[in-house]
Amino acid sequence: MDRYRFILSGGGTGGHIYPAVAIANELKRRYPDAEFLFVGAKDKMEMEKVPQAGYEIKGLWISGLQRKLTLKNLMFPLKLISSLLEARKIVKQFKPHVAIGTGGFASGPLLRMAESSGVPCVLQEQNSYAGITNKLLANKAEKICVAYDGMERFFPKEKIVKTGNPIRTDLVQIKESKKEAASFFGLDGNKKTLLVLGGSLGARRINQLIEKELSFFEKQGLQVLWQCGKLYHEEYKKYESESVKVLAFVNRMDLAYASADVIISRAGAGSVSELCLVGKPVIFIPSPNVAEDHQTQNAQALVAIDAAIMLRESELDEAFATRFSELMESKEMQEKLGEQIKKMAMPKATEHIVDEIEKLLKK
Known part of the structure; x- marks a missing residue:
């Protein structure tokens, strides 16, 4: 043979x-x-x-x-x-x-x-x-x-x-504790962390949203790990502080996921599959600029079984703060989203x- x-x-x-x-x-x-x-x-x-x-x-x-x-x-x-x-x-x-x-x-x-x-x-x-x-x-x-x-x-x-x-094989078993993972990025292991993912190139609309809401996140007692994409790093790195880390891209996704309590992400197929494995509450903001609007469809498949929250780009100005506050104020909602999305992991x-x-x- x-x-x-x-x-x-x-x-x-x-x-x-x-x-x-x-x-x-x-x-x-x-x-x-x-x-x-x-x-x-x-x-x-x-x-x-x-x-x-x-x-x-x-x-x-x-x-x-x-x-x-x-x-x-x-x-x-x-x-x-x-x-x-x-x-x-x-x-x-x-x-x-x-x-x-x-x-x-x-x-x-x-x-x-x-x-x-x-x-x-x-x-x-x-x-x-x-x-x-x-x-x-x-x-x-x-x-x-x-x-x-x-x-x-x-x-x-x-x-x-x-x-x-x-x-990615390094994500199948996320071993690090939240505290170890947070300290890798220079964050406080005892504070709640929001992880923001805009895809490999970053996402202009998500970046604009995070920039606008930084003081809102601070009031919520959150620290932010913000992957803004290499196209946008120059523009947003000025927001780097003790509680806000601005990265062009994340080399250690396993540690980023381990450090997160809540995640904002695009809804590309690879990201969705990884996030199912991670099993944490996610707000998906699908990119409207992809073929057949498949990111919206990917996110809706999870929303339909109470496994995620989805906000379209057009809804962000009026709905984001309310939906985000609802999620952060409800431990029950956070747990349910995490459990439901985990069931989809393969x-x-x-x-x-x-x-x-x-x-x-x-x-």
Whole structure:
């Protein structure tokens, strides 16, 4: 038997890249001599992140369709044809045993060409509202690994396996106590801590909200660990104080989560899956600027079972202070949200996805 070869594609954002890398790492653990090749979009972050994780990547000349009529959209057919031809060549040369797609436009041409060459394909859909690429690929895929119930409205029911989303391994077991974690960031281990997460790049609207409410948080007796994103760090670092820590990004997410009593976050699929594992009260502020408004759908799936609070960006001015005060004043509400969100955690997601891939190898 020759060595197994796995081809993986997904990108455009960290939410598609991270799951692909996590799946590759688990496959490598089970098959140490397997070969891996990633395929991404030429000018996107996967071209940097995947090699950092120790894998080879090839880039396609592809981008998503813009929602507005732009020159880029006129180029789309040309880019698509070019990417399909390049993807066919890559599949022919690499001869993968299985192709794995984690969403994002870059995975479309690669998975389409793998399917048409008879390579079994596995899709991983992170969101509660399926992305367009995965919807287009679903009919030919062997298995579709999902994180939410009710995904048969997008995919053939018999192909769906509920596995959950891959999680960073350092978060599966958060060992540090709140006091140790707080002192790592220079915070007081005896005070209540609000953790603010705006995604890897930060979120302008969340940052504006936190800036406006700093004195309100102080009155509530809260200290703030504020991940504002590298785009905004220059603008907000002036608020750094004994009780407010302003970070461009958080290197030790396990410690950030351990130090938090309450969390304000975007609702990207990866963040939601991590926060289920953490099991603390969360206020989600979904980004309205993402495809198919999937962050709102992700948050609503938790709100529906009393596992989180959601505020749209448009509601922040009038509703934030009231909703936040209600939460901080009710120990019962805090406990209920923490317990309910924890029930949604699926810490073995990566292993379950790779179990499905293994079944295809044995066919």
